[in-house]
Amino acid sequence: MAEGGGKPKLSTARETLDTLMEMSKLLNTGLDSDTLALCVRLCENGVNPEALALVIQELRRESAAVKESDASGSS
Amino acid sequence: MASRSSGEGNTAAAVLQRLCCKITGLSDDAVVPHYQFALRILGSNVPSVQGTGDEFQVVEKIKRHLVRRGRENDAATFAELHRKLNSQGILKNTCAILHLLLSLIGTGQTTPRAVTGTSLFGRGLSTFATSTPYPPQPASARSDQSEVVHPSRAASDTVLGATGGAHGTLSSLSHHSQHTTASSGFSSIRGEGLSDGPTPVPHTLVGPGTPFTAWREERGGRVGDSRLSSTSRSENALVPRSSRAVSHLHAGVVATTGDNTSAEIPELDLVKDVVYAFQGIEGKWIKFDSGRDGYRIDPQAGIPKAMRHVISKLAECGWLYNKIRTYVESRSTDKAFGLVGQSFCAALHEELTEYYRLIAVLEAQLHQEQDQGISDGDGLTLRRLVVWTFDPLVRLKTLAALVDVCKGKKGGALASCIFSYMQHGDPYIKSLIKHTLTLVSQPVYVTLMRWIYDGELEDTYHEFFVASDPTVKNDRLWHDKYSLRKSMIPSFLSTDQARRILLTGKSINFLRQVCQDRTPIRGRDAAMAVDIKQAQSMFVQDEESSFQKMIDGVYTDTSLHLLDILHSKYKFMDHLKAMRRYLLLGQGDFIRHLMDLLEEDLAKPAGNLYLHNLNGILETAIRATNAQYDAADILKRLDVRLLEVSPGDTGWDVFSLDYHVDGPIRTVFTPECMIMYLRVFNFLWRAKRMEYILALIWKNQMSNARCTKPIPELASILHQCQVLGCEMEHFIQQVQYYINFEVLECSWDELLHKVQEAGDLDHIIAAHQVFLDTILCRCLLDEKSRDILTQLRTIFDLIIQFETAQDNFYQAVNEELDVRQHFEQTRQKRTDQGEWAVTEAEEQEERERRTAFLRNIIPSTRAQMTDMVQRFLVMVTCHQDVSLRFLSFRLDFNQHYKVKEPNSRSPLAMQRQRSRPV
Numbered sequence: 001m002a003e004g005g006g007k008p009k010l011s012t013a014r015e016t017l018d019t020l021m022e023m024s025k026l027l028n029t030g031l032d033s034d035t036l037a038l039c040v041r042l043c044e045n046g047v048n049p050e051a052l053a054l055v056i057q058e059l060r061r062e063s064a065a066v067k068e069s070d071a072s073g074s075s
Numbered sequence: 076m077a078s079r080s081s082g083e084g085n086t087a088a089a090v091l092q093r094l095c096c097k098i099t100g101l102s103d104d105a106v107v108p109h110y111q112f113a114l115r116i117l118g119s120n121v122p123s124v125q126g127t128g129d130e131f132q133v134v135e136k137i138k139r140h141l142v143r144r145g146r147e148n149d150a151a152t153f154a155e156l157h158r159k160l161n162s163q164g165i166l167k168n169t170c171a172i173l174h175l176l177l178s179l180i181g182t183g184q185t186t187p188r189a190v191t192g193t194s195l196f197g198r199g200l201s202t203f204a205t206s207t208p209y210p211p212q213p214a215s216a217r218s219d220q221s222e223v224v225h226p227s228r229a230a231s232d233t234v235l236g237a238t239g240g241a242h243g244t245l246s247s248l249s250h251h252s253q254h255t256t257a258s259s260g261f262s263s264i265r266g267e268g269l270s271d272g273p274t275p276v277p278h279t280l281v282g283p284g285t286p287f288t289a290w291r292e293e294r295g296g297r298v299g300d301s302r303l304s305s306t307s308r309s310e311n312a313l314v315p316r317s318s319r320a321v322s323h324l325h326a327g328v329v330a331t332t333g334d335n336t337s338a339e340i341p342e343l344d345l346v347k348d349v350v351y352a353f354q355g356i357e358g359k360w361i362k363f364d365s366g367r368d369g370y371r372i373d374p375q376a377g378i379p380k381a382m383r384h385v386i387s388k389l390a391e392c393g394w395l396y397n398k399i400r401t402y403v404e405s406r407s408t409d410k411a412f413g414l415v416g417q418s419f420c421a422a423l424h425e426e427l428t429e430y431y432r433l434i435a436v437l438e439a440q441l442h443q444e445q446d447q448g449i450s451d452g453d454g455l456t457l458r459r460l461v462v463w464t465f466d467p468l469v470r471l472k473t474l475a476a477l478v479d480v481c482k483g484k485k486g487g488a489l490a491s492c493i494f495s496y497m498q499h500g501d502p503y504i505k506s507l508i509k510h511t512l513t514l515v516s517q518p519v520y521v522t523l524m525r526w527i528y529d530g531e532l533e534d535t536y537h538e539f540f541v542a543s544d545p546t547v548k549n550d551r552l553w554h555d556k557y558s559l560r561k562s563m564i565p566s567f568l569s570t571d572q573a574r575r576i577l578l579t580g581k582s583i584n585f586l587r588q589v590c591q592d593r594t595p596i597r598g599r600d601a602a603m604a605v606d607i608k609q610a611q612s613m614f615v616q617d618e619e620s621s622f623q624k625m626i627d628g629v630y631t632d633t634s635l636h637l638l639d640i641l642h643s644k645y646k647f648m649d650h651l652k653a654m655r656r657y658l659l660l661g662q663g664d665f666i667r668h669l670m671d672l673l674e675e676d677l678a679k680p681a682g683n684l685y686l687h688n689l690n691g692i693l694e695t696a697i698r699a700t701n702a703q704y705d706a707a708d709i710l711k712r713l714d715v716r717l718l719e720v721s722p723g724d725t726g727w728d729v730f731s732l733d734y735h736v737d738g739p740i741r742t743v744f745t746p747e748c749m750i751m752y753l754r755v756f757n758f759l760w761r762a763k764r765m766e767y768i769l770a771l772i773w774k775n776q777m778s779n780a781r782c783t784k785p786i787p788e789l790a791s792i793l794h795q796c797q798v799l800g801c802e803m804e805h806f807i808q809q810v811q812y813y814i815n816f817e818v819l820e821c822s823w824d825e826l827l828h829k830v831q832e833a834g835d836l837d838h839i840i841a842a843h844q845v846f847l848d849t850i851l852c853r854c855l856l857d858e859k860s861r862d863i864l865t866q867l868r869t870i871f872d873l874i875i876q877f878e879t880a881q882d883n884f885y886q887a888v889n890e891e892l893d894v895r896q897h898f899e900q901t902r903q904k905r906t907d908q909g910e911w912a913v914t915e916a917e918e919q920e921e922r923e924r925r926t927a928f929l930r931n932i933i934p935s936t937r938a939q940m941t942d943m944v945q946r947f948l949v950m951v952t953c954h955q956d957v958s959l960r961f962l963s964f965r966l967d968f969n970q971h972y973k974v975k976e977p978n979s980r981s982p983l984a985m986q987r988q989r990s991r992p993v
Contacts, residue, residue, distance in 0.1 A: 023157070027180045042094070063100055
């Protein structure tokens with residue numbers, strides 16, 4: 001794990017995450033820092049990134065669809 | 076992969092679940108179906124990219140993505156961030172994360188639109204009972220949204236880059252208001268997006284903080300357009316590159332204007348092809364078109380226009396290379412091409428070797444890349460090739476130009492051609508040309524050195540500018556054996572230098588072969604050792620003068636040495652003076668004595684002359700006069716020569732002195748020169764003879780003066796004879812004066828002066844030639860003076876006639892005297908005998924006889940003489956030579972002839988004389 005390196009590594013881990021977050025913003029991936037951290041963990045665990053991206057997108061759409069249906073249902 | 080993630084136990088699974096919760100915003104329980112499906116996806120269906128892609132590639136892709144949308148700054152920032160990430164070095168799997176980011180590019184706040192993804196998810200969900208129904212229509216509309224805006228994306232991107240995520244709300248709001256006015260947004264969005272201030276920012280690009288509702292409301296108005304390109308939802312980053320391009324092709328307009336990456340040949344392959352083309356080998360797509368004499372890129376191949384352009388430019392290298400190589404190959408085998416040509420080929424080859432080195436480096440890099448895949452930023456691209464081949468291209472171009480201009484040339488001409496490029500303004504090209512020229516002129520320089528120091532001509536291929544004619548014998552060595560090949564004189568050598576070089580070598584050969592002098596040139600060995608490498612000095616003469624100095628030095632040394640040998644060993648001056656004394660009648664006492672001795676013999680017809688008699692007389696004359704003090708060598712060379720005898724000639728006409736020349740001085744006194752000498756001698760001899768005859772006439776007059784007294788009637792005749800004789804004497808004296816002082820002495824002095832000043836043998840030869848030409852011309856022996864000469868000859872003949880006539884006259888007078896004496900004696904006897912002294916008849920007879928005598932003897936010579944002298948004067952006056960005109964003044968100093976015919980010497984008369992056809 002990236003954060004599992006102990007205290008001295010904690011700050012560097014944060015920095016790394018910040019850097020990644022900046023990249024993410026630059027690329028407009030729409031990930032917030034928590035999500036990104038989770039993704040990083042998964043990737044570090046060897047999860048296929050493309051598959052993960054697919055999952056993320058699908059989940060987003062799912063939630064969007066749910067929200068939409070909620071919204072239409074409420075209005 | 077799935078086994079790995081599951082094998083690692085709960086952590087990964089827990090993280091995934093948290094992720095699901097986070098994204099969907101559902102509770103732990105509600106998210107279960109999503110979580111399950113996510114697990115399924117991760118476990119199975121997407122092929123792993125880890126093996127094929129590497130970090131660099133991913134980063135490049137991202138950067139390219141950014142750059143393509145005009146966000147160069149962001150690309151740079153991203154590169155910077157990536158570098159930072161690497162330096163932190165915590166992540167084990169940076170690549171994977173980057174890949175994830177790449178896959179998620181542009182998905183922020185918009186719902187993903189991938190058809191593949193949707194159907195996949197939908198299909199996946201349908202297997203689960205808990206799945207939410209998937210509404211396809213809104214999804215397609217949303218994807219359409221981003222697609223439509225695509226063309227103006229670059230513009231909107233910049234705005235976004237400037238305003239940042241904080242303005243997300245504002246921009247989306249303005250976007251919204253705009254769409255309420257726009258009826259069917261396709262064209263209006265594009266147009267206004269490019270022109271108006273608040274850009275209609277597409278939601279794919281709006282920052283993370285954008286309210287979700289904004290685009291949803293807007294989308295309502297745009298549902299109608301959504302079907303237009305519902306198939307081309309290509310922006311989904313998950314779709315592989317190729318399939319995305321295919322969808323572009325379907326989209327039609329976009330496909331043609333955009334980068335047609337579908338058939339795009341990987342740049343690496345193109346680079347490989349280009350490197351082949353560099354070597355003149357045809358590649359897969361770059362073919363040599365012999366019809367158009369150039370490389371042609373396969374028009375079918377999917378290569379963008381810009382790249383084609385770059386490739387055509389690069390292919391120029393190959394074309395030039397081919398050209399040079401063909402030349403080198405064709406010439407290398409040509410034996411008759413000569414050393415200069417060979418060294419040119421060698422120089423070209425050297426340059427080509429440099430070029431090969433470049434190609435080798437390129438190829439090595441290419442192989443490396445192929446073996447390792449793209450590892451760092453140093454990969455070969457066409458752009459890099461353009462930069463790297465810039466200098467070689469310039470070199471090749473220059474060399475090809477040289478090859479063009481040197482076609483069919485060899486030797487010095489080739490060097491001249493190359494030298495003409497030396498004035499190039501570009502110092503880079505200039506130094507290249509200089510280098511080439513140094514190599515090319517090396518053989519010329521070596522030959523030149525051998526020539527001016529050793530006099531050896533090693534020029535098997537006739538490339539050197541000195542040509543030798545092996546058929547010429549030693550006696551004509553100086554004049555005919557060596558000559559300049561004008562076409563082969565390199566243009567960096569001046570004509571004067573070429574002449575000096577020719578002379579230097581010629582002098583050495585002359586010394587060796589004719590003078591038998593083998594003294595080596597001073598400083599030869601040192602010079603050969605030093606100079607042999609300095610071919611460059613030949614064509615940088617405007618910068619330094621070492622070459623000129625060297626040439627001058629050797630030239631002066633050699634020439635002076637030669638002259639020294641000529642003067643000391645071969646006594647050139649003595650021979651020259653002997654010529655003057657004997658052939659040009661400088662030795663007066665000798666000539667006079669010779670004439671005295673020869674007079675009798677020469678009066679005979681030419682056929683009765685015998686050389687041995689004349690030789691004997693010559694010997695006698697030499698021994699009796701000051702000539703005996705001359706060197707034996709010179710006297711030995713003196714000889715009598717009889718010219719060709721024509722009928723009626725007397726000995727005077729054919730007699731001539733001769734002077735034998737041999738060895739080195741024969742180079743100066745060539746047979747042609749000797750003939751000129753003989754002609755001058757003949758003329759001088761005649762003039763001298765006139766003087767001699769006139770002296771005889773005078774002698775006769777004097778000796779006969781007393782005995783003619785008894786006949787008083789002759790007084791007037793005798794007077795006339797004397798006047799005529801004086802006139803002739805005056806004429807001949809003036810002519811002699813003219814010849815001796817104005818012609819011979821002046822020219823002689825000039826010649827002596829020039830010989831002393833002379834720097835080389837050529838100067839002497841030229842001065843001698845000038846001397847002879849001047850004498851010939853002034854002695855009226857040249858073509859132009861032929862008329863005057865004829866006139867002069869006639870006068871000479873007249874003098875001879877006069878002599879004869881006077882002789883006859885005196886003979887007649889003597890006879891008359893005898894007759895009268897006899898008559899007187901008879902009369903005296905008769906008177907003594909007491910008879911009549913004369914009878915009537917006798918007296919009558921005597922008177923008649925005397926009248927007849929007087930009538931017959933009146934010489935008609937005088938009138939002729941005057942007439943001829945006048946004519947001669949007119950001719951002389953018309954002559955171009957100034958000194959001859961002086962002669963005419965001197966002849967007519969008291970205007971004796973002018974009085975008789977006043978117009979004869981006026982300019983008008985001269986003109987008349989000239990214009991009158993003779």
